[in-house]
Amino acid sequence: xxxxxxxxxxxxxxxxxxxxxxxxxxxxxxxxxxxxxxxxxxxxxxxxxxxxxxxxxxxxxxxxxxxxxxxxxxxxxxxxxxxxxxxxxxxxxxxxxxxxxxxxxxxxxxxxxxxxxxxxxxxxxxxxxxxxxxxxxxxxxxxxxxxxxxxxxxxxxxxxxxxxxxxxxxxxxxxxxxxxxxxxxxxxxxxxxxxxxxxxxxxxxxxxxxxxxxxxxxxxxxxxxxxxxxxxxxxxxxxxxxxxxxxxxxxxxxxxxxxxxxxxxxxxxxxxxxxxxxxxxxxxxxxxxxxxxxxxxxxxxxxxxxxxxxxxxxxxxxxxxxxxxxxxxxxxxxxxxxxxxxxxxxxxxxxxxxxxxxxxxxxxxxxxxxxxxxxxxxxxxxxxxxxxxxxxxxxxxxxxxxxxxxxxxxxxxxxxxxxx
Numbered sequence: 001x002x003x004x005x006x007x008x009x010x011x012x013x014x015x016x017x018x019x020x021x022x023x024x025x026x027x028x029x030x031x032x033x034x035x036x037x038x039x040x041x042x043x044x045x046x047x048x049x050x051x052x053x054x055x056x057x058x059x060x061x062x063x064x065x066x067x068x069x070x071x072x073x074x075x076x077x078x079x080x081x082x083x084x085x086x087x088x089x090x091x092x093x094x095x096x097x098x099x100x101x102x103x104x105x106x107x108x109x110x111x112x113x114x115x116x117x118x119x120x121x122x123x124x125x126x127x128x129x130x131x132x133x134x135x136x137x138x139x140x141x142x143x144x145x146x147x148x149x150x151x152x153x154x155x156x157x158x159x160x161x162x163x164x165x166x167x168x169x170x171x172x173x174x175x176x177x178x179x180x181x182x183x184x185x186x187x188x189x190x191x192x193x194x195x196x197x198x199x200x201x202x203x204x205x206x207x208x209x210x211x212x213x214x215x216x217x218x219x220x221x222x223x224x225x226x227x228x229x230x231x232x233x234x235x236x237x238x239x240x241x242x243x244x245x246x247x248x249x250x251x252x253x254x255x256x257x258x259x260x261x262x263x264x265x266x267x268x269x270x271x272x273x274x275x276x277x278x279x280x281x282x283x284x285x286x287x288x289x290x291x292x293x294x295x296x297x298x299x300x301x302x303x304x305x306x307x308x309x310x311x312x313x314x315x316x317x318x319x320x321x322x323x324x325x326x327x328x329x330x331x332x333x334x335x336x337x338x339x340x341x342x343x344x345x346x347x348x349x350x351x352x353x354x355x356x357x358x359x360x361x362x363x364x365x366x367x368x369x370x371x372x373x374x375x376x377x378x379x380x381x382x383x384x385x386x387x388x389x390x391x392x393x394x395x396x397x398x399x400x401x402x403x404x405x406x407x408x409x410x411x412x413x414x415x416x417x418x419x420x
Contacts, residue, residue, distance in 0.1 A: 037058055037061055039057065040057055041057075042057045042097070044136075047133070053103075053130045055098055055099045056078060056083050056097070057095070057098075059090050059095040060143065065142070066094055066095050067094050067148035067149065067150065067260070067264035068145070069089055069094050069097070069260075070099060070149075070150075070152075070164070071085055072098075072099060072101070072131075072160045073098065073099075073100070073101070073156070075107065075114070075155060075156040077100065077105055077113075077116060078098055081238065081239075082098045085098065089152070092386060093386060095138065095141060095144045097134055097137065099130060100130075102119075117156055131160065131169065135171075148172060148265070149170065150174065150260060151174050151175070152175040153176060153177065154177040155234070155235060158178055158180070159179045161175060161179055162176055162180070166185060168191060169192075171192045172192065172264055173263050174195070175196075176194065176197065177197045178197060178198055179196075180204075180205060181209075187216065193223060193224055194217060195225045196210070196226040196227065197227055198227070199234055199236050199248075202234040203233065205234070207228060210226065213226065225259060229245070229252070236252075237249040254346070257386070261386055265386070289396065290394065291324060292393055293392050294390070295320045295323070295389050296389045297349065297382055297384050297390075298317075298318050299315050299352060299382065300315075300316050300318055301315055301316070315351060316348065317348070317350055317357050317381065318348055319346065352382070356372050356374070356375060357372075357373040377417055390417060393415070393417075393418050395412060
């Protein structure tokens with residue numbers, strides 16, 4: 001197969017790689033899994049079986065079909081950090097294949113990494129053959145829903161995640177962590193949805209180029225998303241990188257999971273089934289109306305930051321939104337992220353008190369509670385997961401029962417379950 005005309009993408013390879021010139025500790029300690037997983041080293045081959053490749057496979061151990069992901073490594077190669085990423089995605093309900101573009105070699109110095117990456121650039125036919133073979137291999141696995149495939153790439157791998165999207169590998173999604181792209185590329189026929197994470201201070205990918213790319217994607221069909229992380233440099237999501245920013249890395253991870261779930265897990269975010277609702281924001285930034293959301297809950301023990309006395313830790317119920325059909329509400333969350341919440345697209349439902357979810361006023365001057373969720377609905381909300389979400393109708397009065405809450409988007413007046 002003839003290699004697509006992509007050489008322009010790699011003319012800036014040296015610039016991209018310069019942003020990855022940091023040592024790698026290769027920390028392989030996995031995070032706590034949401035579900036049991038299995039892992040193994042695998043071998044797969046081209047369609048004619050003439051060329052074999054190796055990779056690392058992590059998959060949920062429940063025997064069910066899941067979305068499949070191709071993970072593409074940084075210029076260091078398929079190291080323990082990449083294996084940990086595969087395990088993290090498997091714990092979230094994805095079958096993840098971390099491919100190896102270096103044929104088993106792993107760099108430990110920038111000089112070694114540059115040489116290995118340069119070798120891939122010099123023979124892109126082989127790289128494309130590897131990526132296509134890996135994609136076809138995923139489709140054959142009993143743990144994979146072949147209609148729900150995506151890719152995630154970091155740095156050098158982010159370049160290739162973009163190329164897989166641009167060159168129609170049959171993927172629904174492509175997540176780029178600070179990968180090179182070209183706003184001038186013809187993307188009119190691209191079928192893959194792109195999510196991009198970029199650092200504002202990245203010296204290898206200018207923020208102006210990212211904004212041009214963002215503007216280009218807005219001219220295309222589909223819900224593409226580009227995020228620029230203020231004051232962050234290249235590699236901000238890698239714990240082994242001096243530019244690592246834990247807060248931005250967590251936010252990018254949350255956005256990645258939401259994006260993948262929305263487009264690869266229709267049972268988790270079934271677009272179009274929940275109503276649009278009504279949403280208004282006054283001149284002071286206070287919102288009111290009704291919004292519909294779909295997502296899952298997480299109970300966190302956090303200190304009550306706004307109380308005036310008797311402060312203590314609360315079992316606080318946060319709701320991770322996989323979908324909201326209100327464009328205005330989504331924009332409101334984007335514009336006010338970090339206010340009255342612990343993460344973007346995460347809204348506070350209230351405190352768990354016995355068998356109720358209750359949102360109390362932030363101070364003791366009011367002798368009333370703004371809402372109290374029934375035990376039945378509380379049980380349903382607390383039982384939700386990424387793969388088994390719930391749709392909710394959230395209502396907020398203009399001044400939240402007499403208490404103003406500028407830019408605060410928890411603080412609901414009523415919470416109801418939506419029958420779908």
